[in-house]
Amino acid sequence: MKEETPLWEVFIRPRNGLAHRHVGSVHAADAVLALDAARDVYTRRGEGNSIWVVPSAAITASDPAHADETFDPTADKIYRHPTFYDIPEDVGHM
């Protein structure tokens, strides 16, 4: 089998004011072709006004097998949430 065409992750911003959001991926030899392919594949009906393409190989992801150690400590720090603190009702909205 010949060399495989690299994979790119595609992010699209639906309109100004919103963040770019992952929508899928495309294969392309380089960044210019990846942008063209992403435009054809993911924006046929006005889905956005800006596209990012990122080589899939450049993404480092957290390991789902370590999700417990990685994310659990946030659950027991309830003092990070506003409802942890008692404020008398008389004070009004805060």
Add this chain to the structure above:
Amino acid sequence: MYSQGLIGADGRTEESEAFLEAFQKRIDAEEKIEPKDAMPEGYRRTLIRQIGQHAHSEIVGMLPEGNWITRAPSLKRKAALLAKVQDEGGHGLYLYAAAETLGVSREQMTEELHSGKAKYSSIFNYPTLSWADIGAIGWLVDGAAIMNQIPLCRCSFGPYARAMIRICKEESFHQRQGYEIMLTLCRGTPEQKEMAQDALNRFWWPALMMFGPHDKDSAHSEQSMKWKIKRFSNDQLRQKFIDATVPQAEYLGLTVPDPDLRWDPELNDGKGGYRHGEIDWDEFWRVVKGDGVMNRDRIAARRKAWEEGAWVREAALAHAAKREGRRAAAE
């Protein structure tokens, strides 16, 4: 069409009971499974097979309709058909990308389609003989595909479900443009109406076959339902399709080519539904196994496109390597 993706699927697993049970618990809790999550090999294999074959169906599905682009009867019809065929290509690409997250390469999937190892929906092995066939395909084939695909939007595998949501949004235009073609023909001359009837005659039974074999003959359905890859059985979806489509045929003034078709108020838990005649399963298996009218042409067309496009892929990679080399040298 996508129930057919399960034919020959191998859902066996060798993992420990505890692992399988923990996985099933996640599924039962309606948690989505994402690509890097631990999953049974059988789940992965079943999905690679089903999503791959679904993608192949979209890509091969471009061929019967592409056949009529140059001969569309008006500029409006041509523009719509071009857009529809382009959508099918896009759908194939979303789905290939979803399958690739499971560790299979695009080249591998393409290879399996070309060698005949991977299947695609049997419906695309029927020829498109007249312009009315383009109407019948949009109305019936895309209609059946929508029935199948809407429950897949809730599939337990995240990337497949997300791809299906995009696809379903776009598919509705396909069905409506097909029905509108049928409606125009049925309101036209007697010859035009006859063309529409002829297309319905040829596509009705193959459209029913798109839902895959009878539940009792669908060996891998049960495991797929348990894993929430499938949400409804083949026969349930087929029944839904028939119930929705028969009144649409009546509106067109066309006759569904099934002498045994009749309304039964007892069906669907007393809500009523249509009983249909026996499906020719010999024909179904013959076409699935490669002996349909168009099987050889379809694969030959895909191979030709792949082989004649090879120089473009190679040139693009060579150009990218050259530019990268220059950039590195300049630094």
